[in-house]
Amino acid sequence: MAEWIVRQLPALVILMPFTAAPLAYLLGAKFGRPIALVSALLSQPLALLLAIRVSRVGTLRYEVGGWGGPLGIDLVVDGVAAVMVLVTTVVGLFVTVYALGYFGDRERYRFFWPLWLFLWGSLLALFLSGDIFNLYVCLELVSMSAVALVGLTLSREALVAAMRYMLAAILGSLFYLLGVALIYGAFGSVDMQTLREVIRGDTTGQAALALMTVGLVLKTALFPLHFWLPPAHSNAPSPVSAVLSALVVKGSFYILVRLWVDVAQTAAFPGASTVLGVLGATAIFWGSIQALRQERLKMLVAYSTVAQIGYLFLMFPLVTGGGPAAADAWTGGVFHAVSHALAKSAMFLAAGTVLARFGHDRIEGLGGLSRRAPATAMTFGLAGVTMMGLPPSGGFVAKWQMIRASIESGQWWWAVVVVAGGLLAAAYVFKVLGPFFGREPEAMDEADLDPGPSPWTMEGAALALALGSLVLGVLGQPLLDLIMVSAPALVAGVTP
Amino acid sequence: MGKVTPKSPLPIRIAALAICAGVGALLSRAVLAIPETESGLAPLVDANLEASGVKNAVTAVLLNFRGYDTLLEIAVLMLATIGVLSLSVTQKGTWDPIAAQADPVLSALARFLAPVMILVSGYLLWAGEHAPGGAFQAGSVVGAAGVLLALSGYARPAWISRFALRAAISVGFIVFIAVAIGEMIAGGLLLQYPADLAKTLMLLVETWLTVSIGAILVSLFIASASPAEELRMRSGGER
């Protein structure tokens, strides 16, 4: 049995939510809730086991259908994949627990459960896929479930936001699929491992990478293609916002990184990585400044996501040169994705608690929140530490590595961007924290409406995620090591 | 009441034109540069066709070599259905409201065509093993038949409960997953068909897929189709 589990581990990880999802739909909301919880709980040991297994033996390759690439589809679990699965599973659990309290048994949200389980499974499938066409299907699954979840509230804003998101997502997928078509045409395979050997930066190869990059950048919402993100992430129900910002944008980014760093090894475009870096830096500034200008908490948090996505893209110029700088940029980038996932989901869940309790999320109306909802205020503050990149937080470890990579590779200006971005983040985090610690608003209407504390599961789940992002800053070393397990050749310093 | 202007402002159109020109140039250059010598995976598919259990290469790819894609694809279909249901005004996913729009000519045609289409889909399902066809084509035809029936005013038969409809929508995916897990339990990997059972299992999966695809396509239409009653009610209460 144990041996069987170990052998089937990659498939089991994916099958868990994918089995639960249709059941949650078939059996309806009454059973959907327990099914989701059981699936979330059972996923934990599986993901943990997967991570342990990878750290012990290196890359796991699972040949779906027994054919093996390039004919069949392989699931590939290397260090970074295991890390992404782990973070998805952990965030997933807490979001599930939170959602149980948040949606209650309201009939209107009964579709949340199957949609969320499908999204969960799709993300795992995406992180484990070693086949660029299979990734297209995964992308579509992720987008479709994400869009459906955004629209769940059926408010006008949410519907329009979902539509905008949908159109951007489909267009992104089409760009990506075009790239896949060109790659298959020119290099005869869609299996990443095979492609790594044969892909070249010729006309078709370059065009394919360019198209796929545009598509994925659109889906990741990198500046200036971020237009769809703030409305979608801020108008979605809060557990959904949490998942979108924490995990969904990371999905397309993950594919981008796989393509560039792992498959094409950035050889195809010497200059393009700088372009991505510059766009990332612009995103940091633009997103932060927009966040500062927001009056609604969820909008602020959503723009913060736009900014934080920017950091991910600083990885590209830093990784291009190889060497120790590449390794630092790699761990820094992935670690940023992980800690941002925990912290941002915590923030959105905290915002959701506020919204659910007070019926609004206007920042100026939330004065004295630390008195009325101390756990939620604390959650926001702790998550803010990661946003700012201050120790002890996962964000700090990530930024440490990025600054290191910048200096190592002689591109010190990225270090300036990282530090300045942290300060801007501080500005928008404290724009919220200040009032939280301050006095109650003059007009106490909100307080009068205050129906009392939220279920402890909601506040607890959010706080747990925030604490998680903090713990990463001190106990993050095992994760840093895992990220480097079977890292791409460019990063690991192995000459291909 | 708002109106939608048919055109975007000129600057947007110019920018769009520039973007499209760039993408078009990049794309045309790239497709013309695709070498005519790269044979891709076709030889590999041919070499393994025997072992796949079916004779139609496309079916072999869809159900066996890349069966995992197909599994996820069914999930996409299910997701779309759930999404559409979550958006529908009634959120019930029933067939009833369409009946209001019955049309005698259409309904006569439907009464004749629907059984024929079901037969055709059965043929397509069976033929997919060695000739063009398969679950998707068969399912689409079932779906088309269902849509036709719905359009011509046939209400949901009373014996189809809401649960049964949900079951029809999800059965394809569930059977697919069950088969996949069964194969794992039997000692293989995910979706690794045992050689002697490959054909049978694939037909089993395809059959249920056909049912689901049909049900999903009909549901997509029905759930999304605006109930006439609802429409009348809403057009009365203008904003």
Place this chain on the structure above:
Amino acid sequence: MTASGWVFDILLVGTLVWLAVRALAEVKLFKAVVLFIAFGLLVALAWVRLSAPDIALAEAAIGAGITGALLLDAVGHMRGRAEPYPTSPDAEKSSGGDADG
């Protein structure tokens, strides 16, 4: 490939492009959808030309059939309350003939 084959292919491709442009340029949504359905049917024909009968079958049923039905229903829904682009009869007259190409 034969010369007639070429002529057919080029005509087919040309018609496809023309239909695509027309469908997007057409201001009256019903017409646009009808043009699109025609486009879908010709796409199915093109799959036959490209020796892809599997796809042709699916395209005819799904691409043109189901998608067409869905689109028509959507047009109907929006008609149920208002004309697609212009929302009043006068407005339709003023912009109805404007084919944006």
Place this chain on the structure above:
Amino acid sequence: MSQTDLYTLAGSTLFVIGLYGLMTRPHLLHKVLALNISSAGVFFVLVGIARRIPGTTPDPLPHAMVLTGIVVTVSSTAFALALAKRIFTETGTAALDASDVDVEEDAGG
């Protein structure tokens, strides 16, 4: 110029036409049409590629991909249309941007 070239070029053209339509046509229904046309363009590229070696049977892999793509496209289309209709029901317009509405109102009013 081969048949592959003809169809892949046609596919590219269709993709770009769809892209242009998506960017410039405000009506949601038009945007959905545009995406469908773009999808068809991508499928042409794929099926064209399947025939890139003259005189052989077409490569089944792109065919399978296109079949998957068609199913995905109809799913997204159905969902997008459902969204568009719901937006129309809720807001009385079928555009993303409220400004698109105002422009016409001024012109038509």
Place this chain on the structure above:
Amino acid sequence: MTWETTALVGAVGAPFLTAVLIFALGEHRDAARSRINLAGAALTVVAVVAAAVAARAGAPDAYPSAGIALLDIGFSLRADMLGALFAVVAGVLWLITTVYAIGYMSRASDRARFFGFFSVCVGSAIGIALSANLLTFFVFYEVLTLATYPLVIHSGTPAALKGGRTYLTYALPAGGALAAGVVWLNLIAGPVEFAAGGSLDPALASTHPGALIAIFALLILGVGVKAALFPLHGWLPAAMVAPAPVSSLLHAVAVVKAGVFGIARIVLEVYGPLGHELGVTQVLAALAGFTIIFGSVRALAQDDFKKRLAFSTVAQLSYITLGVALASPIAIAGGIAHLAHHAAMKITMFFTAGAVSEEVKAYRVSEFDGLGRRMPLTMTAFSLAAIGIVGVPPVAGFTSKWLLGVGSIDAGSGWVIAVLGISSVLNAAYFFPIIHRAWFRTPKPEWAHGPAAGKPEGDMRMIVPLVMTAAIGLAMGLLAGVALSPASWAQTVAAWEFPW
């Protein structure tokens, strides 16, 4: 784990654990919170004293340590003698302050938040004291930055929020500079552990002189804010909006001393002789000298009592900076000793400010006429502390100034004598008028007969602590020659810090 490492980890862990328990208890369980807080503080005192004992036993090269892997440096603690001194000061004063704060905050709101973050601050300060390397130091340093913010803005008034913003505007960019400096140094020199006499390879001075100077600037910029080094001092007076216990323990001891302690670590235990060779410590000394005069002059002009104390702190902190920047073991000993001495004296003064404002609502120096009659114990303690700061023997301040003066001659920097002299005159000029007013001016009628009959002069939970700290300050001066006094301790440390 040996008892040494247990003490080490316990010293840092106890305050954080206390904080967690306080947060978990919530707002309304005052008695339980007080008990836990006092128990936590007492436990911390035991732990830091034990750690100090262990440090002394292990000195100079077998200090107890504990750590985990993090990045390429490691997150590690070490109880050396320099760190133990600061840790003991912070721990002992925390226990006293806790008693004071329970009294002071008895009618305030948000007590759970207050005491929770207070404990976090103390834990970070002790963590800073016991950090084994720059990474660990930086981690605790930034935790301290953040945990101080809710305390500064505790009252929630617009003025408090503004003070908090000012504080962050200084502290956060400084953190960025510190981070950049630490990463950069780490890249050039490899993992940098603190070591007496400096840990950098002397060869680096010739291979990377420019980088080392830039890194030094970044690091000092980082810690200089908390050390209130001119021109980075602006936040300190603004932060006086905080409640008195915060000003007392944090703005006289934990936070600001964390800054100067950081300077000491960087100058003495990272750069060592390289600092002098590169010429950066001389610049630092000059800056410190200027800050001393500047702070004192500014203090003169303040009527607001707490602001006057704050500017005095600005000046006094630079004594410590000046001491460690001078290339002489005696001056270094003076600087380190002043870290403890100033703590005891200044906390007494801030306690006084809080007690006075709570009891008689006097906030300005000009309102202090005859206060000595009304609050005799309080003003006696204050006077004692003020005399010490001015540098009159036998109170502690004299000892450190004496060491500094001798050390400056030893280091060949005679100008420091002048600075010390001018500063002492200025100290006298801004403190003696307060003493004069309190004791020799005519009191308000209601103060003339002392506290109401049968009542103490104020909440005893506030009076007893300030008397205790004043006594400690006096004892530090009187017993400076005794082996375990801060002054002797500092001289022992300085001997290792300056082997060159």
